[in-house]
Amino acid sequence: IPEEVNGYKVIGITDTAFDYSLITKIKLSKNIKYIPDGAFKNASNLEYFYTEENDYFSVVDGILYNKNKDNLIFVPINYPNKDLILLDSIKQINDYALYANRGIETITFNKSLNKIGKYSFFNVYNLESIEFPSSLKIISEYAFKQNTALKTITFNEGLEEIGNNAFYGCTKIRKLTFPTTLKSIGDDAFYHCDYLSEINFNEGLISIGSRAFSNLSALTKIAFPSTLKSVGSSSFSACAYLKEVDFSNIQDIGNYAFALCSSLNKIELP
Template sequence: MSASLFNEIICDPQNNYYSVENGVLYNKEKTSIIMCFQRNFTSFIMPETVETVWRAVFAGHIIENITFSSKLRAISESCFQESHIVNVTIPDSVKSIGDSAFYHCKYLNSVVIGNGITIIPAKCFAESNISNIIFNDKITTIKGSAFLNCINLKYMKLPKTLTNIEGNVFPHDVVLDFPEDAPFSFDNQGLLYNSSKSIIYMRFSDLEHYDIPSTVSIISNGLFSSLGKLKSINFTSNSSLTTILDGAFWGCINLEYIDFPNTLTYIGNHAFRDCNSLKTIHFPDSLIAINVYAFQSCRKLTEVHFGRNIKSIGMTFYACGSLETVIFVGSDGTDLGKNSFIYCSKLKTIILRNITKIQSNCFWGCTSLQSIEIPDTIQIIGSNVFINSGIENITFFGKSFNIYYSVSSI
């Protein structure tokens, strides 16, 4: 429920659970702020009894200044998102801040982080106009996209306690001041790693080509996202890469080809979404799972070959309008997830070997798909698998299995 739907709230003084003061809804003891219905004030002094502020309480408000309670322990998710807050000093009493707490705060200028905080959460200050931040000396982790697209943030002095940085944390043009002996390293390509170079956290460059060291096992969230200049990625023959995380190459519109190493096991959500120059993909036998939307709207993708050990794919190839051929050669059972090939309107050939499940809407809108052979390994076919497709012939092999609607409605 949004507080913006109400002009006023009145609470019976005899209510045993809630109280209202100046348009702010509290629990009875005033230890929690639950909602703020007064959207016109620019300053707010928090009662000293308050310990927690609930999700999105001041989101979208014109509040500019706030005095926090000295007993405040938690600022919840999206609490000040898109508000007019200008300067923030987090008191030492606060132990946790929720994701996106100050997301898209276009008036935010400076932030001081109190001594109780050890983790800066995901998207905490992303898309804000913050220009200055002072960390305490207890911060250990900065989570994904915490300062993404903070265009006025040009310099950051990082605490000596910092040991973990997740993907796409900082704006790409920020100057980072690391303490001596910090467990991070840069290379001459402008890539930021952990000390062992097993994780790439960020890039601070816009190159056409990158060489990924053999030590790298994880490519972090959004690492190369929206890098329109990127044309190629090179992995060494002895690569250690196992994981490509969410959105890692999203929007790399000129990436034409990628030769995945034989160590890769997982590709995350949206990892190659809108990579409009990819044409053919050969997945290695090591690959086990691809998550949802991983190759969504790859407009020139025509052919996909899976390796022998793929176990599951999600809504992976959504709206790949040029995709014509898909080949599975798996030796173990594979689960085709919901909407896996939805709206692949040019898909004509799909070879399904050792498939165990075809989930709902898998081939919905595949108008060029006229025939398909279902292998004897199949166990389940979900609903609406071939609805709005061009399917005319389905050949079933092997023993019985479960179909979750009538065959005539396929």
């Protein structure tokens, strides 16, 4: 990215500037101040970033960060390393940070991360296992949508919110255990996780969004915590082999919450 064009300083780029570009390496000039989240999300051949001395951005091992290196901005889609270890300083993974990444197979989260942004791991090809740190509080909407290789997720105590569509279409996940700190699970959060057969909710959960666990063809039994107050519309619809549901203090069951659960034969209500 040049310092000047026709005598004008280049101080930023738009969010579509590199859409479908075949470029493999990007060097940021010292004048660049503005890079919107997702600016490189469709640059499918991108491997590395470089930068001169810049007051707003840093590059470490080809990965783009803000200057203080507490926000991970973008890992190139075609990044050549398979293993990603987050810097100790990272507090937030920005929106679209690993969008459609092809290279990363393992990720080690640091102990100060508190937020994972929207679409940050959307459609990551090869990531099979994730363990979130206890510092993490928020997994934003669409964060891990369509991670079709993802098999194992470990949530630790500290997590408070899972956003809409966060794990939509992660078809190979088989088991989930949620921490006691988790308050809400968003709409469509685990929709179409086809092989999910075991869900362990813990005390502390208050709400489950619409279609959050819809279309789980392997699920047979659910026991809800006493803290749960509401389940949204169609939240467990089309779980064809679900046989047992146990509520304790539920106050609101949304429309069609268990529609098309054709095997359901036992329900316990307060």
